[in-house]
Amino acid sequence: MIRRVALVAFASVVLLFYIPFLALGYYVTGGGELKMPSLSMVTTTFLLAALTAVVSIAVAYPAAYYLAKRGSELEFALVTAPLWVGTLLKAYSLLVLFAIVKERTGLALWGTAAGVLLGMVYEYVPYALLTLYAAIEKLSESPVNAARVLGASRLQAFLRVELPLSMPGVAAAFILVFLFAMGEVIMPAVLGAWKVYTFGSYVWDLYFKARDFFSGSVLSLILAALSLLATYMVVRTIRSLSL
Amino acid sequence: MGLSVELKDVAVKYGDFLALKNINLHVEAGEGLVLLGPSGSGKSTLLRAVAGLTPVASGRVYIGGNDVTYLPPDRRKISMLFQDLALFPHLNVFENVAFGLRLRHLPDEEVRKRVVWALELVRLDPAQFMSRRVHQLSGGQQQRVALARALVVEPEVLLLDEPFSHIDLDIKNRLLGELKILHNKLGFTLIYVTHDRFEAVEIGDKVALMKAGEIVQVGKPVELYKRPKNRFVAEFFGEANIIPASLLGAGRGGYAVVRPEDVVIGNNPTYKFRGQVIDVTFLWHYLKVEIQSNGHIFKAYLDLETPISVGDAVDFGFDAKDVYLVEE
Known part of the structure; x- marks a missing residue:
């Protein structure tokens, strides 16, 4: 049942969004020539997305853990507050922050991969946090207590019991953030100043600058396929580590 | 083997609610004590206070004569069996049982030897069960794994919180019998929480009957039966x-x-x-x-x-x- 639903959902996405563009693009360009992205661009995109997911999870995990164990509603609302602000607004506010940082410390973040990463982490931490919170919150106390009476310190009980048991949540958070980050356009554009050039930026340029709808739609399909493959592999790895 | 357990004027609070008041209890080394009482009487809380899982608001807890009131659970030389068993779902049977040994950094060979010993102790065939996942086991088998895991660290005090409340009567009776034999054989001090008086007399040298956060009467089963302190004891402990x-x-x-x-x-x-x-x-x-x-x-x-x-x-x-x- 669930498999059928998933297939239908995926097929409808492909049919509704990609095929028309593909056909339109082919017509407009009169047979068209596929302009492939460079390998370095693909690598940058993958690394950036993976790093964004990993850093977001690393930042969000302790916060989610705290909120799940003894956080108040107010703290919860405050931590997820960045979700209320639009991505573009966040990007430009970070730009201001980068300018201040540069003036005070001489550290240049605008136009660097680090700057883009920072922006993307800022953008996606709340998503990771919500996903991890849901996973940690439903963990039972008793395996931890069992570990404690068997001689585990608080830290050992966390590392050997709670962390492995929350791995499904980590996997879910990874998928969510990684997929968003793979298609990210705004942060690389604004914070990377087109110097950090990603797959998403390239597709954007193909559509809106080169008006090459054919290459643009084919490449978005390829991007979707690559993301799917990467997600599949990551989830399989994480699952084999825990449950 | 076995250490004495003593509580002096212990009180436990959950917020404003006084879950335990003025608890005084002495369990001899190697003795089997049953904490009996209706639900909400504080017996599980008392057990958790001994384990160090619930902080005491006042009073002292001694294990083997040492004041452990402020020691964390991992330093109390105890082991515990939980009502929901609390097996680790991400580990197989072997690693579940080996958990406490791994924390003590024993060599692999020694770990293996002791896990096999513990599984045999609870009558699980090591060859057959060691690599199984815990969710592949029946309720009774899971109980045995939990017991093996608690015993493998050779605790001085074994605490049991209604461990057999969710299984068939037949299996429960068999496990109770085996637990009693293990208790006699290994000599640990045993504190067993239950609301079931039939289980209580099966396992306990002594019974402490609790009500509303207080111990009403402590003594041998026959004392509680023949000389109940009040109506409540008479009614709860036998017809x-x-x-x-x-x-x-x-x-x-x-x-x-x-x-x-x-x-x-x-x-x-x-x-x-x-x-x-x-x-x-x-x-x-x-x-x-x-x-x-x-x-x-x-x-x-x-x-x-x-x-x-x-x-x-x-x-x-x-x-x-x-x-x-x-x-x-």
Whole structure:
């Protein structure tokens, strides 16, 4: 049942969004020539997305853990507050922050991969946090207590019991953030100043600058396929580590 | 083997609620004590206070004579079996049992030897079960794994929080029997929480009966049974006929406790009643008979061959030596 639903959902996405563009693009360009992205661009995109997911999870995990164990509603609302602000607004506010940082410390973040990463982490931490919170919150106390009476310190009980048991949540958070980050356009554009050039930026340029709808739609399909493959592999790895 | 456990004036609070008040308890080294009581009486809280899982608001906890009141659970030389078992779902049977040993950084060979020993102790075939996932096991097998995991670290004190409450009666009885044998063999001190008096007498050298966060009476099962401190003990620890003492002409208020097996038909007992039989139940080695008389329902355990049936009018009663008076 669930498999059928998933297939239908995926097929409808492909049919509704990609095929028309593909056909339109082919017509407009009169047979068209596929302009492939460079390998370095693909690598940058993958690394950036993976790093964004990993850093977001690393930042969000302790916060989610705290909120799940003894956080108040107010703290919860405050931590997820960045979700209320639009991505573009966040990007430009970070730009201001980068300018201040540069003036005070001489550290240049605008136009660097680090700057883009920072922006993307800022953008996606709340998503990771919500996903991890849901996973940690439903963990039972008793395996931890069992570990404690068997001689585990608080830290050992966390590392050997709670962390492995929350791995499904980590996997879910990874998928969510990684997929968003793979298609990210705004942060690389604004914070990377087109110097950090990603797959998403390239597709954007193909559509809106080169008006090459054919290459643009084919490449978005390829991007979707690559993301799917990467997600599949990551989830399989994480699952084999825990449950 | 085994360490004594002692609680002095222990109180535990959950927010404003006083879950335990003024608990004083002494468990000898190697002794088996059962904490018995209705739900909400504080028996699990008391066990958690001994384990160090629940902080005490006041008072002291001693294990083996050492003050452990502020020691974390991992430094109390205890082991515990939880009501929901709390097996680690991400580990197989071997790693579940080995958990406590791994924390002690024992060499692999030693870990293996001890896990096999523990699994054999609880009658699980190591070869067959070691690599299974815990969710592939039956309820009884999971109980055994949990027990092996608790015993493999050779605890001085074993705490059990209603560990057998969710399994079939037959398996429960078998596990109780095995636990008792292990207790005798390994010599650890045992504290067992239950709300079931049948389990309590199965396992306990001593029983502490709790109510509303307090220990009402501690003693050998026979003491609680024959000399209950009050009505509550008499009713909770075995079946009892409890009637106002005035009914027997024993003046000064209070109640008289008479156990059903001491109620006789005819035979000229000291206290005589006449009543009507309202229920007769066959219970394997006796008949449980309920007799209505003077607005009270008396329970009597009678010989299986007793010629009695519902509706009969009978003379019955009990002897003065079988009456125990309680104040409240």
